[in-house]
Amino acid sequence: MFQDLPPPPPAYEAPAPEQTVATASEVRVAAALTDAQIKVDTGFSGASIVLYGAVFNPTDVPADVVLVVRGPDATVRLVKKTRHNGVWLNSRPVVFEGAPGFYMTASTRPLPDVADFGQMRRLGVGVDHLRINAPEEATTVTRYGVRDVVISRLGEDYLDWRRAVIRLKETAGLYKNNPDGVSFVDRGLFRAEVDLPATAPTGTYFAEVWLFQEGAPVSVSNLTLTVEKVGLERSIYQFAHRNPWMYGILCVFLAAGIGYAASRIFRDR
Known part of the structure; x- marks a missing residue:
């Protein structure tokens, strides 16, 4: 006699991957570098590093990625040619103590299309919004027969000196702005290249990967890069x-x- 067989077991269903509520619903960006340490020797002619990452965007609002890489601050000493009685002479030097030795931005679109002027200024994103410490100028004057030292700012001339710093750095290939430097290679996956010239200073570099939606920053990923001899x-x-x-x-x-x-x-x- 045939006996009734037990019913087959239910089909196995793999459990869904565990996700926190923040991961499932929050818009965020994650990034990494292919090489976080660059070694400089006598034959160093520059380096190209790839930054890659992913955008987690559960919404239908498009997002933009902006990369900012800033090298170690260095002192910049400038002089300006002035003409006195038909002779060209160097003016008193102006020293900027907070100018980054390297600075670059890369983005999916031009920065003015990503966010407005005020937003970029608050974040310090872009060469036009780069924070460079205004130098203090020591001026020796005589008052009532007593020599004194008055510390004063450059005043309106600060912008001209600041533009000179940026112009010199751009000529040397140390300041760059690439409005199409970040590209999406797949849905949510992006890449960008960081090109360091042979004259890049040694030290610790800081990279910020900003994620913008509707002109506002919604997430940021911070990375570090070391360039050493x-x-x-x-x-x-x-x-x-x-x-x-x-x-x-x-x-x-x-x-x-x-x-x-x-x-x-x-x-x-």
Whole structure:
């Protein structure tokens, strides 16, 4: 006799991946670098780094990605040619102590199309909104027969000096703006390239990946990049900064020795 077989088990359904409420409903951006450490030696001719990431956007509102990379701050010393009595002379130097050694922006669209002027100014995004510390100028004056030092700002001339800093950096390839530098390679996946010239300063670089919707920032991802010297160049660099007086003396003796050897060689000929 045939016996009734038990009913088959229900079909197995894989459980849905666990997601937090914030991950499922929040608009956010995540990014990473292909190489977070660049080594500089005597043969360094520049480097190209790829930044990639993903946009999590559960809404139907389109989003824009803006990348900002800022290098270590460095002192910039400027002088301006002025004419006195038919002779061109250098003006007193103006020193900017907070100018980044490298600065670039890349975006999916031109920055004015992503957000308005005020929004970009508050975030400091774009060369036009780059925060550069205004220098203080030491002016020696005489009042009532007593010499005094008055500290004053550059006043209206600050904008002209600031433009000069940006113009020099752009000429050297250290300040860049690429309005089409961020591209989506797939739905929600994007990439951008960070090109460092051979003159890029060493130190820690900070990258900010902003996500904009309807002209407002909704998320940001922060990354760091290190550019450091290696090999013999690193040893010489460290020695020069730790023992500047000894380094200077050795350079003088080395130059004198090379000059003496060259004079003997050419004299014998």
